[in-house]
Amino acid sequence: MAMRAGAHGVAGATAGLEAGKLGIWWFLASEIMLFGGLIASYVVFRLGGEGWAAEAAHLNTTIGIVNTLILLSSSLTVVQAFAAAERGETRATTVFLGLTVLGGLLFLGLKAVEYAGELGHGFTPASGLFWSFYYLMTGLHALHVLTGVVINLILLAGRRWRTPHRVELGGLYWHFVDVVWVFLFPLLYLA
Amino acid sequence: MAVTRPHPRYLVVWAWLLALMAAGLAASAAPRARGLAVAVIFGTAVAKALLIGLNFMHLRFEGPLIVAIATVPVLFAVVLTAALFPDFVFGP
Amino acid sequence: MSASASAVREPSVHPAHAGFWSTYVFSTDHKTIGKQYLALGALWAVVGGLLAFVMRWQLAWPDTAVPGWGEIGPETYNLVVTMHGTVMVFFVAMPILLGALGNFLIPLMIGARDMIFPRLNMLSFWTFALASLVLLASFFVPGGAASAGWTGYPPLSARPEYTGVEWGLNLWLVAQALEFAAFLMGGVNYLTTVLTLRAPGMTLLRLPLLVWQQLTAATLFLLSVGPLIAGAFMLLLDRLLGTGFFLPDRGGDPLLWQHLFWFFGHPEVYVILLPALGAVMEILPVFSRKPIFGYRWIIGATMVAGGLSFIVWAHHMFVSGMDPRLAMPFSITTILISVPFAFLVFAMMATLWRGSIRFEPPMVWALGFLAMFVMGGLTGIFNGSAPADIYISDTYFVVAHFHYALFSSLGFGGFAAIYFWFPKMFGRMLDPALGHLHFWLTLVGFNVTFFPLHNIGLAGMMRRIANPLQYEFLAPHQWLNELATVGAMILLGGQALFVLNVVRSLRAGPRAPANPWQAATLEWTAPSPPPHLNWGPAVPVVSEGPYEYSRPDAAEDWLPQAASPAARARGEGGPWR
Numbered sequence: 001m002a003m004r005a006g007a008h009g010v011a012g013a014t015a016g017l018e019a020g021k022l023g024i025w026w027f028l029a030s031e032i033m034l035f036g037g038l039i040a041s042y043v044v045f046r047l048g049g050e051g052w053a054a055e056a057a058h059l060n061t062t063i064g065i066v067n068t069l070i071l072l073s074s075s076l077t078v079v080q081a082f083a084a085a086e087r088g089e090t091r092a093t094t095v096f097l098g099l100t101v102l103g104g105l106l107f108l109g110l111k112a113v114e115y116a117g118e119l120g121h122g123f124t125p126a127s128g129l130f131w132s133f134y135y136l137m138t139g140l141h142a143l144h145v146l147t148g149v150v151i152n153l154i155l156l157a158g159r160r161w162r163t164p165h166r167v168e169l170g171g172l173y174w175h176f177v178d179v180v181w182v183f184l185f186p187l188l189y190l191a
Numbered sequence: 192m193a194v195t196r197p198h199p200r201y202l203v204v205w206a207w208l209l210a211l212m213a214a215g216l217a218a219s220a221a222p223r224a225r226g227l228a229v230a231v232i233f234g235t236a237v238a239k240a241l242l243i244g245l246n247f248m249h250l251r252f253e254g255p256l257i258v259a260i261a262t263v264p265v266l267f268a269v270v271l272t273a274a275l276f277p278d279f280v281f282g283p
Numbered sequence: 284m285s286a287s288a289s290a291v292r293e294p295s296v297h298p299a300h301a302g303f304w305s306t307y308v309f310s311t312d313h314k315t316i317g318k319q320y321l322a323l324g325a326l327w328a329v330v331g332g333l334l335a336f337v338m339r340w341q342l343a344w345p346d347t348a349v350p351g352w353g354e355i356g357p358e359t360y361n362l363v364v365t366m367h368g369t370v371m372v373f374f375v376a377m378p379i380l381l382g383a384l385g386n387f388l389i390p391l392m393i394g395a396r397d398m399i400f401p402r403l404n405m406l407s408f409w410t411f412a413l414a415s416l417v418l419l420a421s422f423f424v425p426g427g428a429a430s431a432g433w434t435g436y437p438p439l440s441a442r443p444e445y446t447g448v449e450w451g452l453n454l455w456l457v458a459q460a461l462e463f464a465a466f467l468m469g470g471v472n473y474l475t476t477v478l479t480l481r482a483p484g485m486t487l488l489r490l491p492l493l494v495w496q497q498l499t500a501a502t503l504f505l506l507s508v509g510p511l512i513a514g515a516f517m518l519l520l521d522r523l524l525g526t527g528f529f530l531p532d533r534g535g536d537p538l539l540w541q542h543l544f545w546f547f548g549h550p551e552v553y554v555i556l557l558p559a560l561g562a563v564m565e566i567l568p569v570f571s572r573k574p575i576f577g578y579r580w581i582i583g584a585t586m587v588a589g590g591l592s593f594i595v596w597a598h599h600m601f602v603s604g605m606d607p608r609l610a611m612p613f614s615i616t617t618i619l620i621s622v623p624f625a626f627l628v629f630a631m632m633a634t635l636w637r638g639s640i641r642f643e644p645p646m647v648w649a650l651g652f653l654a655m656f657v658m659g660g661l662t663g664i665f666n667g668s669a670p671a672d673i674y675i676s677d678t679y680f681v682v683a684h685f686h687y688a689l690f691s692s693l694g695f696g697g698f699a700a701i702y703f704w705f706p707k708m709f710g711r712m713l714d715p716a717l718g719h720l721h722f723w724l725t726l727v728g729f730n731v732t733f734f735p736l737h738n739i740g741l742a743g744m745m746r747r748i749a750n751p752l753q754y755e756f757l758a759p760h761q762w763l764n765e766l767a768t769v770g771a772m773i774l775l776g777g778q779a780l781f782v783l784n785v786v787r788s789l790r791a792g793p794r795a796p797a798n799p800w801q802a803a804t805l806e807w808t809a810p811s812p813p814p815h816l817n818w819g820p821a822v823p824v825v826s827e828g829p830y831e832y833s834r835p836d837a838a839e840d841w842l843p844q845a846a847s848p849a850a851r852a853r854g855e856g857g858p859w860r
Contacts, residue, residue, distance in 0.1 A: 019399045019479045025260045026471045026505060032261075033509025036268025037546075041513065041528075041539055043272055044279035049534070068212060072239075076205040079247045083198050126525035129534040136516060136526075175247045182239045186232045190219040256478075264506055267593060271510060271546055274597070277606035278538055 024169050028176050031144075035180050038140070042133045042187060055130040056188060058123060063114050064189040067107050068181065071145075074103030075178045078152070078171040085164035093167065097156045100174065104149035111142050134188055141180055148174045199246040208242060211235040309409075311401035312815055316408050317387030318708065323415060324378035327370050332775050334367035339732070343761075343768035345750040358447060360749035361430035366422075368433025369455065372555070373462050374415060376693045380558035381466065381504075382411065384700055385473055385497045387708060391806035392491050394482025394823045394845075396816045398472045407468035414461035421454035429455035432747065434544055437529035437537045441521040453522060456515050463508050470501035482805070482845075484825030489844070491804045491829040492575060495582050496561030499589045500554045507550035507593065514543035541603055545596040553592050555689060557585065559696025560627065563649045566703050567631055569802045570646035571638025572840060574830035577630045584623035584630075591620040601672045610669040617667030621660065628657055639833075643800070644718030648699035651726055652691050659687030662737065680740030686733045694725060698781070705788070706795030710812045713792065717784040724777030731770025735763040803843045804829050 046052045081096035115135075125135040151170045155162050218231035245251040250258055310316060340349045341360060348354045355363070386404065390397055398404045421428040429452040431440035443449045477490070477498055517528035518540065527533020529540045568575045575581065597605060597613040631653055640646070662684040665671045675681060698721075705713050742760045744751060751757045751764055798807040805825070809817050823845035831842035 019475050022257070022260075022478060023400060023403075023471050023475045025257050026474050027467070029260050029264045030467055030505045030509055032264035033268060033506055034512050035509075036264065037271065037510025037513035037543060038516075040268060040272035040275055040510070041517070041543070044275040045536075045539075047276075048279040048281075065212075065216065069209070072205065072208045072212070075243060075247050076201055079201050083201070124525075125520060126527070126533075129527060132517075132520065132526035132528060132535075136520060140516065172248055175243050179240045179243050182236055182243070186215060186219075186236050190215065190232050191229055264509075267506055270594065271542075274594075274609070275539075275542055277609055278542070279536065281606070 018165070020165060020169050021172070024172050028172065031176060035137075035140075035183075038133075038137055039183060039187065042137065045129060045133070046187075046191075049129065051128075052130045053191075055128060056191075058118070058121070059134070059189050060114050060117060061189050063110050064185055067110050068185050070103045070107050070110075071178045071181050074100045074107075075175050077103065078167075078174045082164060082167045082171050085162070085167045090159065093162070094156065097152055097162075097167070101149055101152045101156065104145050104152070107145055108142060108149070111138065137184055137188070141177070141184060144177045144180070148177050196249070196252045199251075201246065204242055204246045208239050211239050211242075309405060311397070311405045313386045313390050313398050313401070313404060314708070314813060314817075316404050317383045317385075319408050320378040320382030320386060320411070323412060324375050324383060327374040327378070327415070331367055331370040331375050332778065334363050334370065335771065336775055337363050338367060339768040339771040341749060342751060343765040345752050355749065357749040358430060359427075361432075361446070361747070362428050362448075362451075364747055365430045365432050365435075366428050369418070369429070369459075371689075371693070372433065372551070373459065374418065376555045376689070376697075377462075377466060378411060379697055380555060380562075380693065380700075381497070381500060382408070382469060384493070384558055384562060384704075385469065385501075388704065388806060389473055389476060389494055389497060390480070391707075391809060391813065391817055392494050392804055393477055393480060394485050394805050394825060395476065395480035396818070396822065399476040399480055400472050403468050404472050407465045407472070410461055410468065411465035414458045414465060417454050417461060418458035421451045421458065424450040424454065427451050434548070435518065435540075436544075437518060437521065437540050438531075441518060441529050441537075443522060453519065456519050460512065460515060463512060466504055467508065470505045473497055473501045474505075482822050482825055485805075485844075488579065489825060489828050491561075492564040492578070492581060493558070493561035496557040496564070496585060499585050500557040503550040503557075503589050503592060504554045507547040507554075510543045511547035514540055538600075538603060538605055541600050541605075542597070545599045546593075548599065549596040550589075550592045552685075552689070553589065556692045557589075559652065559692035559700070560585075562696055562700035562703070563631065563652050565802075565804065566645045566649040566699055567634045568830040568832055569703075569800050570641045570643060570649075571635050572641075572832045573634055573638040574828075574832055575630070576633035576636075577626075578828070578830070581627060581630050584626045588620055588623040588627075591616060591623070595620055595667075598667050598669075598672070601669045602676045614667060614669045618664065621664060621667070624660060628653070628660070643702075644713070644715050644722065645699050645703035645800070647719060647722050648695050648702060651722060652695035652699060655687055655691035655695055655729070659684060659689075659691055662687065675740060677746050678740035679736040679744045679746065682746060683733050683736035683740060686736070690729060690733070694729065698722075698725070703800070704806075705785075706799050707806055707809075707811050707813070709789060710795050710810075711788040711792035712795050712799060713784050713788050717780050721777060721780040721784065724773060724780065728770050728772075728774030728777050732767045732774055733770070735767045735770075739763040739767075801839075801841065803827070803831055803841055805844050808843065808845050 077096045077099040081093050081100065084092035084096055118131075123131050125132050148170075151173060155167060155170050212235070215232045215235040218228040218235075221228045244261065248261075250261060307315065310319075337349050337352055337355065338360070340347075341355045341363075345355075386398070389395075418428075426443075426448045428448070429435070429440075430446050430448050431452060435452075435455070439445050440452060443452070446452065477494060481487075481490075517526070520526040521528055521530060521535070525533075527535040529535045529537045531537070564575055564581070595613060595617045597609050598617045601610055601613075635650075662680070666675065666681060666684055702713055702718055705711070739757075739760050742757070742763075744754075744757055744760065744764075748754075751761060795811040797810050799811075800807070805823050806813075808823050825844050827842050827844050829844055831837070831844075833840055834842050
């Protein structure tokens with residue numbers, strides 16, 4: 001049920017703006033600043049510190065690569081869900097949304113396996129600044145992935161409720177979470 | 192009624208994302224030329240983010256306001272990072 | 284499912300069937316939500332004021348017991364100082380200036396029936412209420428409430444053993460996070476609503492300046508709070524999980540917190556200032572019967588100031604031990620930011636110039652804002668220049684500066700707004716005689732409290748000390764502390780007049796007409812108070828700008844924004860006194 005700018009005779013530069021999309025983008029702007037603050041802190045500490053690369057070598061890069069592939073692919077499936085919803089193909093929409101949820105759950109599962117391994121080896125958040133940042137950044141990101149999974153599950157569940165507009169909005173959030181990971185992965189695992 | 196705009200070729204974009212990822216991985220495995228490797232790793236990351244933003248998030252079809260909402264925070268985050276350099280990177 | 288092009292958003296509950304809970308408690312009506320923010324902010328103002336009373340008594344007569352509290356030791360004083368700042372900034376100023384004024388006025392001023400996301404709006408208030416509950420609880424947990432300053436600098440805040448406060452500070456962080464979430468939701472609502480729900484004819488350049496200021500404030504908050512939330516997570520982890528983001532012996536750096544905090548903290552003070560400026564900019568034209576001077580330039584200057592506010596933050600850190608090479612760039616940007624603000628002050632003065640001034644209470648408070656804010660701005664120039672700041676930082680000179688800037692916003696600007704829009708909100712007129720008396724007591728009390736702090740700050744009195752008499756060099760200046768406390772008693776006591784005025788008006792005050800002040804903006808075309816959905820079947824259509832006063836071609840001397848005959852008939856207010 002999108003409120004449109006044109007509905008009230010609003011003219012000029014803001015005509016044609018969909019309220020929901022605008023709202024989501026404002027929210028994403030604040031999220032960019034949140035992860036931006038975290039990443040900024042990590043970058044300067046890393047560049048100014050020593051031994052971080054050695055600590056990072058303990059990360060499971062294979063899982064990192066697989067997780068990156070999963071998230072990139074789930075971005076594909078969620079936008080395909082939106083395209084399908086716009087074409088009115090309810091079956092395809094459901095399938096793509098389901099695949100997205102699956103991807104999210106897989107990501108979280110692998111992350112849990114990763115954490116278990118690292119904690120098992122004695123690498124806790126208190127094991128040094130690299131690990132503090134690692135757990136905080138990936139943990140906060142994982143919470144965002146979980147939220148996205150929940151959003152997509154809600155979209156999956158209610159068929160009448162699931163408009164193309166809402167699928168698009170859920171997708172925007174999901175893509176943002178993916179973009180954050182696109183930066184977290186090289187920052188933590190590769191550099 | 193959403194404004195129906197053309198859809199980019201999502202599958203092609205996805206393939207590019209994977210290719211960029213492979214390039215970044217290859218660079219990280221390079222034994223020497225760390226500076227260049229880091230440039231490739233983060234350059235491909237930025238490229239991936241742009242691809243996702245412009246195509247999956249449809250920024251290439253959005254008006255200037257939404258593009259500004261997406262871009263300005265990134266600029267601010269870069270400013271913050273830069274301002275932290277003297278104290279944490281260049282400092283004692 | 285999708286709205287047709289001509290559909291008007293209907294409320295989720297039909298007014299005739301709405302019960303007590305959905306009308307007064309879980310309401311999605313922006314006016315009710317605005318009043319809820321006002322009420323909760325007012326309650327916290329009492330708490331903040333009491334804490335101020337304790338502080339001022341302790342500073343004037345440190346070896347006596349504070350009436351109603353008892354003897355204050357240093358730890359308790361730290362708690363009082365911390366919570367006074369936290370409460371006033373986050374739980375009084377923001378809910379009243381941003382939450383109450385923004386929620387109540389924005390839809391009315393743009394000609395909308397409600398915000399674009401009414402349920403998100405309700406969620407934002409209840410999140411703020413939850414934050415309030417958490418903060419209140421923090422007073423009663425073992426160890427007491429947070430006591431590491433409203434700025435919460437580590438390592439003091441990172442190691443519970445340094446303050447003796449364990450759960451109080453953890454709850455403080457949680458309360459802040461919830462408060463940030465509430466205002467982020469609100470900000471998204473304001474920004475989206477103004478961009479999508481304006482009435483026909485309400486172009487962006489016909490918006491009342493209060494709306495522009497609220498939007499700028501919302502944007503500043505939205506873009507600045509992220510890094511602090513990041514820092515808050517880091518601080519929580521340092522306290523709870525043994526990480527070392529801010530602890531040197533664990534590899535971290537306390538300076539990082541300061542950067543993250545002030546990156547937010549500086550835009551935050553403009554988040555508080557701008558709504559007050561917006562209210563004053565609405566009031567000055569009405570009571571000078573003159574258009575605002577330089578409408579477009581004001582918008583531009585506000586945006587420039589808003590943008591600059593993101594690159595001045597380290598002026599709070601000149602003596603923190605940060606890289607000294609940062610001092611000059613940040614001094615320059617800080618001096619630069621005084622330029623757009625100076626323009627705003629000049630624009631307000633030019634609005635008054637040769638106006639036909641009516642000294643009603645809202646105007647008197649607005650003039651008080653102008654005078655006090657100029658003083659705060661002038662001392663800001665000293666603080667913003669690194670060489671001077673090295674001497675005055677962390678002294679009471681800074682305390683004087685920011686109280687002149689913040690109290691002028693929250694106190695003078697806030698009361699100006701309340702006196703101005705009270706008739707619209709509650710359908711009653713406030714007593715003007717009490718309003719004037721309230722103003723004078725506040726003006727005198729405020730200046731007697733805070734002006735001496737400039738002097739005692741320059742004499743070297745440090746911030747956050749519980750007992751000035753411990754320092755021999757301060758003894759000759761102690762009379763300034765006593766003077767300030769006398770002023771504080773006048774200031775705090777004078778607020779009783781306001782409470783009296785409100786209670787009497789709400790019970791038996793004269794009924795307010797739709798437009799008691801003969802003001803032109805759209806909210807004055809709705810009844811006082813406006814019904815659910817604000818107007819009857821017809822939303823106003825806008826044909827004028829917001830400040831068309833002293834129009835020689837108008838039948839009276841002014842043109843309302845909504846110039847259709849029906850709206851003008853609704854807009855005929857009570858007799859002009």
